[in-house]
Amino acid sequence: MDPIELPLTTDRLQLRTYRESDAEALLPVMSREDVSRYLLQDPWTAEDAKAEVAKRIPRTGLETESRALALVLETAEGLDDIEGSIVIGAIALWHDGESTEKAEIGWILDPAAGGHGFATEAAIAVLNLAFDHYGLHRVFAGMDARNTTSAKLAERIGMRQEAHLRQDWWSKGEWTDTLIYAMLASDRQRA
Template sequence: MSHRAPVLLPLTTDRLTLRAHESDDAGRLHGIYSQPEVARYLLDEPWTEADATRHVSERLAKTGLDDESHALALVIEHEGTPVGDVLLWLTDTEHRIAEIGWVLDPAHGGQGLAREAVGEVLRIAFEHYRLHRVTAQMDARNDASARLAAALGMRQEAHFRQDWWNKGEWTDTLVFALLFGDR
C-alpha cells in the first residue's frame, strides 16, 4: 500500500470512542473475553489474565494498515468504558484486501453499538485506506455477527460446512464481504 497519513485517533461516532489499545486495557478486555458466551464462537478459549496481557501487548503495535503490523486494533468505548474491540488487518497488501473482526461485551448488546463501531472502521477502511475489499469470517452459529455483517451491507459469499475443527468439534464458517464499489 502506498504510504498515507495515519488515521487520526481516537475516532468518534455519535455514542462511541474508538481508540488504540493501551497497556491497562488488559484487565478491562479480560472481563469481556473471559466470558464463555463471548469465547464460544472465537478460536480462543476464554481468556485468562495472562492471555489478556499477551493479546493486548500484541494489539498495542497494531496502529494502522500502513505500519509494520498492517493492522489496526481499536478499543470500543461507550461512556468512557471499554465494551469491546474491532480489528482490521491486511490479508493481501498488494491488492488492498483486508479482514475485519469484532467483539462486543454481551452486556452492551442489542443497542447498535457494534454496528456503529464496525461501520466506522469500515468507513475508514474504504475512505482512508482505499481498500478494494473487506471480508469477515465467523462461526456460522454466531447469528448476531452474521446479522451485523448483513446490516452493514456485507454480502454473504460462502458457507463452508464443517471446515474448521475448533474446541473439540467441527464448525461451519460464514464469509461475508464488502467491496469498495458496494458502498
C-alpha cells in the same frame, strides 16, 4: 499514505488504540465462555489478557509493520444510563495475505452492551476508514456459522454473504462451518 488520526469518534463511541490497562478492562468480557465460544481463542485468563493486549498495542494502522489496526470500543462521555466512559468491546482490520487492497474485519462486543447499535456504529466507522482512508477494494469477515449475532451485524452494515464453508475449521475439538461476508468499496453505506 498518511497515518490515520486516532481515536475515531462516532456519535456514541470512541475507537482508540490499545493500552496496557485494557487487559483489565477487557478481561471481564473476554473471559466469558459465551463470548469466546465462536472465537478461535479460549476464554482469557488474566495472563492471557496481558499477552493479548500486548500483541494488539502495536497494531496502529494498515500502513504500519503490523499491517493491522486494533481498536478498543469505548463509550463516549455523557451517554444516558452510562456513567463516564467504559470499554465495551474491540474491533480490528487487518490485511489479508500479501494484498494491500483487501482486508478482514472482526469485532467483539460485551453482551451487556448488545442491542443498542454500538457494534453497528463501530463497524460502519471502520468500514468507512477502510474505504475512504486506505482505499481498499474489499473488506470481508469470516465467522463461525453458529454465530448468528455476528452474521446479523454483517448483514446490517451492508455486507453480503458470499460463502458457507461446511466443516472447514477445526475449533475447540470439533469441525465447524464458516460464513464469509464481504463488502466492496462500491457496495458500502456511509456512517
